[in-house]
Structure formats: C-alpha cells, structure tokens
C-alpha cells in the first residue's frame with residue numbers, strides 16, 4: 001500500500017540543505033515555527049477547523065512536544081488532535097470523545113525526508129461513514145501541493161483510503177516532505193494510532209519549507225522535470241547562485257531550456273500561482289525580491305539537457321516591509337490585506 005515508490009531512476013535532486021530551518025535550530029524556535037505554520041495554514045483555508053477545535057488548547061499541546069523527546073530510542077507518543085501538525089516521528093493516537101466529522105493532520109519533514117505512515121489499532125466503522133484517508137502531499141482550500149503537474153503519480157493514486165484498501169495497516173510513504181491524513185469518526189471511543197517515521201530522500205524534488213528563513217540549493221542533473229520549493233510565508237528571496245548549463249546569456253527565458261520561476265500566490269497549487277519573475281541567466285547583481293504573498297515558490301523548470309542548479313536564501317518579511325498595493329497594476333497582486 002505504498003503511496004509512491006521512490007523514484008529510483010530519478011536523478012533530480014535538491015542538495016546541501018545548509019538551512020537554518022534544519023535540525024540546528026533550537027527547540028523553542030522550532031516550536032515557534034510550527035505554531036506559525038499552523039497559523040498560516042489557517043489563513044490558507046483551515047480557519048473553520050481551527051475555530052471548531054479550540055486553537056489555543058491545540059497550540060499548547062504542541063508546545064510540550066519537543067520537551068518530551070530527548071532520549072534517543074524513545075518512541076514519542078501523544079494523542080492526535082482533530083486538527084494537528086506533526087513534524088516529529090512518533091505514535092499519535094486519536095480517540096473520538098464525540099463525533100468528529102472533519103479532521104486533518106498535516107505532516108512535514110525536513111527537505112530531504114519523506115514520511116512513512118502506518119495505521120494500527122484501528123476501530124473505525126467504515127460502514128457507518130467513518131474514513132481515514134492518507135494523501136501524498138497537502139490539500140488546502142481544495143488546492144494540492146505538489147500540483148498534479150509536478151507530482152510523479154496520478155491524483156487517484158495519491159490517496160490511500162483505509163476503508164477501501166484491502167491491506168489496512170500497511171505503510172504508506174510520501175513522495176516529498178509533506179503528507180496528510182484526513183479522517184471522520186462518528187462513534188465515541190473509536191479511533192486509530194498513526195505511526196510516523198521519516199526516511200531519507202536522496203533525490204527530493206518538491207519541498208515545503210518548515211521555516212520562513214533559510215537557504216537551499218536545488219540541483220537537477222539531466223532530468224526533464226520541474227521541482228518547486230514552497231515557502232508559505234511572505235519572504236524576501238535572494239538568488240545566490242544560478243547555473244543552468246548554458247554558456248551565453250539569453251534575451252528572454254522563452255525557449256531557452258532551463259529556467260527558474262519565482263511564483264507568488266495565496267494557495268498551495270503552484271500551477272495556479274502568479275509568475276513574479278523568470279530568471280534564466282545570472283544577472284550581475286543576483287536577483288533579490290520581496291514576495292508579499294502567503295505562499296512564495298522557487299520553481300526550477302528543467303529540460304533535462306543540462307545540470308541545472310539554483311541556490312537561494314530567504315527570510316520572513318516584516319509587516320512594514322510588505323510590498324504596497326499600487327492601483328491598476330499587476331503589482332498589487334498579494335499585498336497586505
């Protein structure tokens with residue numbers, strides 16, 4: 001019941017995650033980041049769930065998370081909430097005290113990780129309309145990340161439905177560093193346990209950043225594939241290195257083979273986002289721009305003819321730094337609400 005097999009033939013890769021978003025960050029800043037992520041998710045379309053589920057309580061239960069998992073070899077366990085964000089390995093048990101009809105757990109790993117999910121101790125009643133579905137990616141406001149254009153699997157195969165699949169309990173594995181579990185449970189004292197493990201992904205392609213600050217290098221060696229790095233915050237983004245395998249500068253990016261797209265938007269589907277810039281050669285002063293949208297994306301479009309590589313760093317834009325709206329201009333896309 002795999003969500004996706006590792007693309008063994010794939011050579012596209014993001015490498016050298018020298019990011020401040022990775023494990024070096026302190027426990028408290030990491031928790032802060034997760035809370036922000038949950039707040040942003042609410043802006044991106046989960047407001048209803050947040051209201052229904054007493055956000056404050058939920059956020060505080062996340063706070064105790066990192067403090068408990070000091071010892072290695074210790075399996076971290078805690079209850080799963082109806083709306084939850086999981087960034088650590090462990091066992092998470094949901095038990096419905098009352099009917100819970102619209103629950104969602106968002107899972108996220110480091111850029112070079114994929115997520116393995118296993119269900120156990122399942123006591124839901126599929127015939128009564130209960131369900132548990134695992135999705136290979138994130139869905140927010142009906143939009144999906146990675147977009148159907150960029151994901152290696154057709155949409156239908158990205159869902160694993162506990163109730164209709166014949167092999168309950170098998171492990172599912174995501175194709176990128178994010179995955180999601182939807183569930184609906186009517187009966188009291190029904191529930192399940194979700195075991196989360198992180199696996200190394202030598203060739204990450206689509207990535208959701210956990211943090212609003214960091215740096216990253218995407219490498220695409222001779223692979224006809226497009227990969228997106230998504231930061232669901234308004235950020236200032238600076239391209240620090242660009243190598244697209246071409247020797248001379250191009251007049252425009254059209255027809256030039258490989259290029260980098262900078263996209264902005266308020267949803268997570270990159271195919272519905274607004275192109276803010278195309279970059280296909282290294283300008284003297286490397287590109288730096290402020291992207292005032294809820295979601296900022298660096299997308300490497302690759303023909304497969306070259307070894308393409310782009311490095312960038314990003315930081316959260318302060319409220320006062322957000323680009324201002326200009327009337328009757330395309331620039332008013334994604335300005336302060």
Ligand SMILES: *[C@@H]1O[C@H](CO)[C@@H](O)[C@H](O)[C@H]1NC(C)=O
Nearest residue numbers: 149150224225226300301302
């Ligand atoms: C990559 O993106 C470009 C431009 O958006 C598109 O023309 C091309 O078909 C895409 N390639 C793949 C393999 O999806």
